[in-house]
Amino acid sequence: MSAANMLDITNSTTKTMSSREIAELTGSGHDNVLKTVRSLIKRGVVSGNDTPYVHSQNGQTYTEILLDYRNTMVVVSGYSPELRAKVIDRWMELETRAAVGQAVPASFREALLLAADQQEKIEAQDKALAVVTPKAAALDRISTADGSYGLTEAAKILQVKPKALIAFMATSQWIYRRNNGKNWLAYQAKIDAGYLWHKIATYTGPNGEEKTRDTVKVLPKGLAKLAQIVPGAKIDPDLMQMEARPFAKKPEPAS
DSSP: OOGGGSOOTTOTTSOOEEHHHHHHHHTOOHHHHHHHHHHHHHTTSSOOOEEEEEOTTTOOEEEEEEEOHHHHHHHGGGSOHHHHHHHHHHHHHHHHHHHTTOOOOSSHHHHHHHHHHHHHHHHHHHHHHHHHHHHHHHHHHHHTOOOOBOHHHHHHHHTSOHHHHHHHHHHTTSEEOOTTOOSOEEOHHHHHTTSEEEEEEEEEOTTSOEEEEEEEEEOHHHHHHHHHHSTTOOOOGGGGGOOOOOOSSOOOOOO
């Protein structure tokens, strides 16, 4: 077989099986497997090169031959169907692990390194979960609370500046002002969604004139929603211990 047709088994992306593993799977002596492989290489039927490896138990250097799937199948073609099945099953296992990106340790040292790497990933996931869980619990606590919050109070809970929260709500069609108006009003869609409500209060001005004032309130469901979409918003885990304030009275319908 010409060099151009020889498989480059040194390519790290090429999956291989060693003559040692073939011996283990088939219950044959490694020397016998090497003899078979070298005979087939000499005849030009398969390709492979002697590759040194260090024995994990005695530290001595020995020789094995690495084979790709095609060459492995040729080598074991003379074995019984039961033994060929073991080799094929092993190849399917290698293919499956490669498909999911799972490294196959080639030595005890590699197995230890892989285990350590997996443990680090698990610990990192646990840390991330520890951060996310309190926030999720707080959101759930707020969304089911029976209370309402002014815009400034809502900003404090979300840990953002009141001006930033109001600007976001105004540009995201949560609140608006009438022409020349000073007070914020809630968009009807957000009222219908259960995010906001506003009440109209009547008061007497300094000159004795009776006036009305619109006050927008953020409902618990709206606060939970804002916590998810407002840039920089956070939920303090302490909110899980928050005592919900009851409404003084049932929210009045918006005008």
